[in-house]
Amino acid sequence: MTALLERSLTVFKEHVDATVAAFFSSCVRCGICAHSCLFYTETKAVEYTPIYRLEPMRRIWFQEYTVLGRILKTLKLSPPISHEELSEWEPLIYDSCTLCGRCSMVCPVGNDIVTMIRKMREGMAAAGHAPKGLVDATHRAVKTGSPMGVRLQALQHQLEHVEQELGFKIPVDVQGAEYMLLMSSMEIMNFPEFIRAVARLFKYADLSWTIASNAFEATNSGVQVGVSDIAAELVERVVNAAEALKVKTVIGPECGHAYMALRWEGPNLIGRPYRFKVLHITELLDQLREARKLRTHSRDVRSLTYHDPCQLSRRGGVTKPPRRLLNMICNDFVELPDNGVMNWCCGAGGGVSTNERADQLRLQVFTRKKQQLEAIKPDAVITSCSTCRMALEEALDEYDMEMPVLSLVETLAEHLLEKKPNHSEIN
């Protein structure tokens, strides 16, 4: 056995806990999870059945943590895990799973399959069986702070543009600010309108906020690839910055995965609770709405629907705030057939969009989303995750569907009631 494989088996074993043991003990191979997974429903490839993806991990649990399994392993009746097998499994763990967690919602015995796939990525990455795209992004994140290699200068450049347009300064490194805003590299590079929208909304609500120059990236490639040490290091950068600036709340951007990484995984990665709160941008805007600090002047006349980012709704629990915000600006809001916690993934989450090898498959399984959209034929689709947004735009284009994909935050800012700027606040 190679040292790499041995290390990987140790990592696998570390991730087998009581929950995993209860899950594997309960599976009766009923196959229901297959019907919840868009990679199965859209391809009918049986190996995409969610629970099947965990076969190597199941064997490790069986051989190491059950009486019968230990006996069979000793008698060489249960084959050991090999490099070849893990290599074969790589596409099942990274290319065809967006960690959307729909399988975990339907399993009749209650198995949280996606959490096990997340754990399985740890063992796979330790064995060196993670896709190049994700590994490279992780290296860039460690080195430059951003998976896309976006450095502070690039952000400053974008901020200058926004400042010129808006006529007021974007606060950076403000000690004692109440809120600290994080962004995703995707937003900085592809959707700088997001920064402008947030700045306008925050200004409107008179918020005390800041961006930290040493921790502005919200995404966490370490979580996606499955290397907890790196994931923890990336979380710590945010935690250190937030604690140094003494902010009360850290705001996650329109990125489902970043929210999951920071809000729910982060404290467990660093092994302690935060000294600040974490809110998704839509949660904060919803709070401002409730406090009547946001007013809109007009409503969108188009028929709009909302695509729930999986990590935000199903896995993150932020389902209602985006809808309450949409209610402020929509005259004709239509829900997708399966929505909220049962929404179908765009196909790009969980690092799939960073993994070029999966590009074709991602577009193929988009047929599920396409069907959903065709069922209600909205004029435009709104979402609150820039990865979902990119994926939706690209796939809609691929399928020749003319349908604008909008950011919830940007759309909200467009409908913001203008109020005269208070000149004393400028600069």
Add this chain to the structure above:
Amino acid sequence: MSEADLFMLVRGPLFHAALAIFIFGNIIKFFEILMLGHKPDYAEARGSAVQGGIRTIFSRFIPDAGIWQRATITVIAGYMFHLGLFTVIFLFAPHVLIFQDLLGLKWKALPTQIIDAATLLTMLALLILLMHRLRDPVRCFLSRPCDYLVWSATMLPLITGYLAFHRFGIAPQTLIAVHIFSVEFLLIIFPFTSLTHAFTLFLARYYTGFTAGHRGINA
């Protein structure tokens, strides 16, 4: 060995041995699971994890609408089988007497005609599930030899029980002995196979609901 000796052996020492394996096997099984423990969740809670856990234990009895549509056979035959099996095991008069003997608790049995119908329906459901397992691409692909062993071990007590009750062929006492023996086989393999799901699913559902509840999600 006479017919009476065989009956006494199967009903006596063998039954107690099988019961002991079943009970201790399951205790060990739970011990194996719980001993692994799980890490505390440091993320600030949005909802009650415990309530979420309890909620999911019950909510998973009802399949999601999409699953009803896409896995209709598994859902309907699965329900039919489980309900039928519970009826037959716990509400057949002679079984009630055995439970009274073992647990000291007594409850009302159902009329035998109903048990008879339930047995047939349960066997029919099991047959449908087997056909589905063999013919449906996903289920066929997922199934391991152990799943067929578990299927057979569940079907046998139903067949032998039905035959014993209707006294086909061999002398009734031998048939009853065969029936009890098939139940013993089921009890013995139980802790070592996916049959454990009957108990562990409550843990599995609780854990999943616990995580979801902590995050304020209804799972």
